[in-house]
Amino acid sequence: QKEVEQDPGPLSVPEGAIVSLNCTYSNSAFQYFMWYRQYSRKGPELLMYTYSSGNKEDGRFTAQVDKSSKYISLFIRDSQPSDSATYLCAMIGTDKLIFGTGTRLQVFP
Amino acid sequence: GAGVSQTPSNKVTEKGKYVELRCDPISGHTALYWYRQSLGQGPEFLIYFQGTGAADDSGLPNDRFFAVRPEGSVSTLKIQRTERGDSAVYLCASSSDPNYGYTFGSGTRLTVV
Numbered sequence: 294q295k296e297v298e299q300d301p302g303p304l305s306v307p308e309g310a311i312v313s314l315n316c317t318y319s320n321s322a323f324q325y326f327m328w329y330r331q332y333s334r335k336g337p338e339l340l341m342y343t344y345s346s347g348n349k350e351d352g353r354f355t356a357q358v359d360k361s362s363k364y365i366s367l368f369i370r371d372s373q374p375s376d377s378a379t380y381l382c383a384m385i386g387t388d389k390l391i392f393g394t395g396t397r398l399q400v401f402p
Numbered sequence: 403g404a405g406v407s408q409t410p411s412n413k414v415t416e417k418g419k420y421v422e423l424r425c426d427p428i429s430g431h432t433a434l435y436w437y438r439q440s441l442g443q444g445p446e447f448l449i450y451f452q453g454t455g456a457a458d459d460s461g462l463p464n465d466r467f468f469a470v471r472p473e474g475s476v477s478t479l480k481i482q483r484t485e486r487g488d489s490a491v492y493l494c495a496s497s498s499d500p501n502y503g504y505t506f507g508s509g510t511r512l513t514v515v
Contacts (some may be wrong), residue, residue, distance in 0.1 A: 336506030381444050388458055391513045392444035
């Protein structure tokens with residue numbers, strides 16, 4: 294079993310939809326949780342990070358962490374075609390980030 | 403520089419050859435990471451440098467892979483006797499505080515034919 298599980302998708306939604314992306318994990322030592330966005334043939338770019346449990350909002354993006362369930366989520370409101378990318382969850386326990394597989398999101402006009 | 407720079411952006415090599423991949427991190431970032439990403443997968447950890455020393459090399463798949471960071475800035479990932487299974491995108495990242503995320507380069511796409 295992988296330390297971080299993420300549905301690879303693809304997920305296809307119409308413009309303006311609310312998107313929910315999720316990951317589960319097994320290592321209770323993880324303390325910092327992040328979401329990265331990766332466009333085709335580019336490196337991942339950091340979208341949001343959260344420490345421990347709770348919510349964090351930044352514009353159209355909201356990250357949630359539930360440590361008791363070992364479950365993290367990223368919500369995208371009013372999705373745009375420019376949001377079409379692969380979204381990677383990542384978490385850190387000791388010295389390095391562990392990534393999920395990534396979920397490919399397609400937002401169509 | 404403004405971001406993490408990786409060269410070359412693409413590398414095609416023959417099976418059995420030796421390759422070097424270069425990473426130029428953000429100035430002042432003491433932590434440097436190498437990851438490998440295969441198609442449809444998330445990045446997989448290879449090695450982490452803190453300054454000049456390899457703090458964690460547990461992700462290197464075998465002894466054909468080696469990385470150096472002699473002056474605590476630029477790093478080179480070296481792969482000997484390349485195999486077709488080494489084909490992937492090799493990503494480099496740097497950070498000033500890893501708990502708040504890394505900045506990635508665009509990667510080197512390695513193809514072994």
